[in-house]
Every structure is written in C-alpha cells, then in structure tokens.
Amino acid sequence: MKKLLLLLITFTSIQQFYGQSLKSYKHIENDTVYLDFINPFYAPMEVKLLPLDSTKGFIKVNPYSFLKYKxxxxxxxxxPIARLADTSKIHIQSYLKFKANFGDSKSDAxxxxxxxxxxxxxxxxxxxQSFGGKFSHNDxxxxxxxxxxxxxxxTITAVRSGKVFFIKEDSKEHCRTRKxxxxxxxxxxxxxxxSMAHYVHLDCEGALVDVGDIVKAGQPIAISGMTCFTTIPHLHLVLYKSGGLSxxxxxxxxxxxKLKQGRFYKRKL
Known part of the structure; x- marks a missing residue:
C-alpha cells in the first residue's frame, strides 16, 4: 500500500534560512513510512540529516544529499509504523535534525x-558597518x-546579474535584540x-522582482526598509559561497x- 502526501519540512542552517521549507512526499510501504525530499528552490542546496539520540536506534536516514532545483x-x-502514533501527522523534528545550505561545494566563486x-x-x-565589524560582522x-x-x-539595485531564488517580504517587525x-x-x-548575494532588511512587500526572474547588474530589485535585528534603517549586503561562508x-x-566604516561612497558607474 502506498499513500502520497505533500508535507512542508521547515529547516534551519548556519545561513539562517529560518522559515524556509523543503518539500517532502510521504509514502507507506509495508510496515515503514518513507519521506522523499524535494528542493523547491532555484538554487542548489546541500542537506544533512542526523537522527536524534532518542531515535537513532530505529530510524534510517540518508545523512547527506546534494539537490539541484526540483x-x-x-x-x-x-x-517504522510501529513507532508512529498517527501516520497522518509526522512531526519530523521529533525524529531528526536538519542542516541545509544553499550552494554547491564544487563551484568556485x-x-x-x-x-x-x-x-x-x-x-x-x-x-x-564594513567587513569584520565589531557589532555583528564577527563570525x-x-x-x-x-x-x-x-x-x-x-531603491536597492542588483550588484551582479543572476537569478532570484528566494524572497521574504511579509514582515513589518524590527527590534534592538536578536529575538x-x-x-x-x-x-x-x-x-x-x-556565489549568492543576500539583500537584507528590506521593506514590507518591498521586492520589485519575483522568484525565478533573471536580473541584470544595476537593475532595481527592492525597496530598503527596517526589519529584523537592527537599530537603524540600512541595507545588509553579504555574498556567500556554499557552506554558509561569507x-x-x-x-x-x-x-x-574594503569600504571604510563611516565614509560615504558614491556609485559612479
């Protein structure tokens, strides 16, 4: 017997992909429930799965996978079904830990x-704040x-041409602490x-492009705002390679x- 059910699996990672989701299909074969994971993002990702100490004796996981789009x-x-009180409600975080990062470790920035x-x-x-800033640019x-x-x-513009692969624009909240x-x-x-560019602290509904769009360097892409952990309005720009490393x-x-903290810089080109 097989059953298919679309699930959303929230994951965390060192890149702070809070609130994002992998897609998963659940299917049942004989006495076991299996989960298949799908990458719904236009960027590739590396996924690591680790059983909890309390579950490693009975669940099986594929510990590492590299997934391109779809x-x-x-x-x-x-x-095992015997370990589930209700196969229709599986809280996957009760069984294992997720770690996921966008990017391909074989690519060279x-x-x-x-x-x-x-x-x-x-x-x-x-x-x-510039490279190595003491307030929050220190990891x-x-x-x-x-x-x-x-x-x-x-107006915020693209620093380089590329494909938009994630947008979050539903927040109006900010505060002076990491909460x-x-x-x-x-x-x-x-x-x-x-490589991947992250533009952070944008305005609510401030995206001027859509996921999947190809943008050109210098093209307007978003409206600056004041959301998240911040004391003043600003744009936080960071570039990553795989592994969540800036x-x-x-x-x-x-x-x-290296742009110097406290100085003004004019875009001439």
Whole structure:
C-alpha cells in the first residue's frame, strides 16, 4: 500500500534560512513510512540529516544529499509504523535534525569579479558597518558583510546579474535584540559562478522582482526598509559561497577593496 502526501519540512542552517521549507512526499510501504525530499528552490542546496539520540536506534536516514532545483532525494528517512502514533501527522523534528545550505561545494566563486554598489548610479551612502565589524560582522557567516546607511523607501539595485531564488517580504517587525533575527525581509540572487548575494532588511512587500526572474547588474530589485535585528534603517549586503561562508568582494570604481566604516561612497558607474 502506498499513500502520497505533500508535507512542508521547515529547516534551519548556519545561513539562517529560518522559515524556509523543503518539500517532502510521504509514502507507506509495508510496515515503514518513507519521506522523499524535494528542493523547491532555484538554487542548489546541500542537506544533512542526523537522527536524534532518542531515535537513532530505529530510524534510517540518508545523512547527506546534494539537490539541484526540483531534485528528489528518495527514501531520505525511513520510520517504522510501529513507532508512529498517527501516520497522518509526522512531526519530523521529533525524529531528526536538519542542516541545509544553499550552494554547491564544487563551484568556485570568482574572486576577481567587480560588483556594482547596490543603489542607483549617482547616489551615495554611508557605510554603517564594513567587513569584520565589531557589532555583528564577527563570525564566518557575516564576516564579509557590509551595511549601507539607506533610508526606508530607498531603491536597492542588483550588484551582479543572476537569478532570484528566494524572497521574504511579509514582515513589518524590527527590534534592538536578536529575538527579531527571524523577521528580516530579504532577497537572494544566485550568480553564474555559484556565489549568492543576500539583500537584507528590506521593506514590507518591498521586492520589485519575483522568484525565478533573471536580473541584470544595476537593475532595481527592492525597496530598503527596517526589519529584523537592527537599530537603524540600512541595507545588509553579504555574498556567500556554499557552506554558509561569507566571502570578500569589491566594487567597480572604488580604489579601496574594503569600504571604510563611516565614509560615504558614491556609485559612479
């Protein structure tokens, strides 16, 4: 006997993909429930599954998988029916831990690519926090992030051409503590070398593009806002390679590869 049921499996990761979901199909064969995982995002992802100490004695998992867009990992998890009180309601987090990161570990980011500043030509903004900033740019996830002092309502442009693969724009919340860390409006773009740009703290319903759109460098993509863990309005820009590691980058028309905190920078190109 087989039954198919579309589930949404929420996962967390070092890239702070809070609230995002993998898709999963549940099917029953004989005395076992199987879950197949599908990647619904336009970006590839690496998924790691780890049984809990309390369940590792009876469930089986595929510990690692690399999934491109719409790829399916069949029979990723196997749970004996005898261990389930109700096969129609499976809280997967009660059985295993998820870790997932966007990106392909086999791709190499182009360290020589020169990016555009993330706002329209002729505009200038102050750097609130640069690479290695002491306030919040002090771990591998955010070491090479830059905070631009934009105002709510300002236009954000793409720093490089690529494909939009994730948008969150439903939040109006911000606060001065990390309890708001999950409320950021954000937009992610995948580049042709496998690197990914994250634009964070956007306005509610502030995306000017849709998931799946191909955007050009310099194209308006979003409206700046003030959401998530922040004390002032700004744009948080960070580039990643696979594994959730931020990577250094530099901008066209700027003499310094590292923008200096407290200085204003004008987009000339």
């Amino acid at each position: 790829d399916t990992l069949k029979k990723a998890v196997a749970i 182009d360290n020589n690519h020169a990016y555009l500043l993330p706002y329209p030509k002729g505009k200038r903004y102050k750097i609130i 591998p996830h955010s070491k090479y992030a830059i905070d631009f002092g934009t105002k709510v309502g300002d 708001c860390i999950n409320t950021a409006n954000k937009l992610y773009i995948l580049h042709d070398d496998g 990577i250094p980058f530099y901008f066209k028309g700027q003499k310094r590869k």
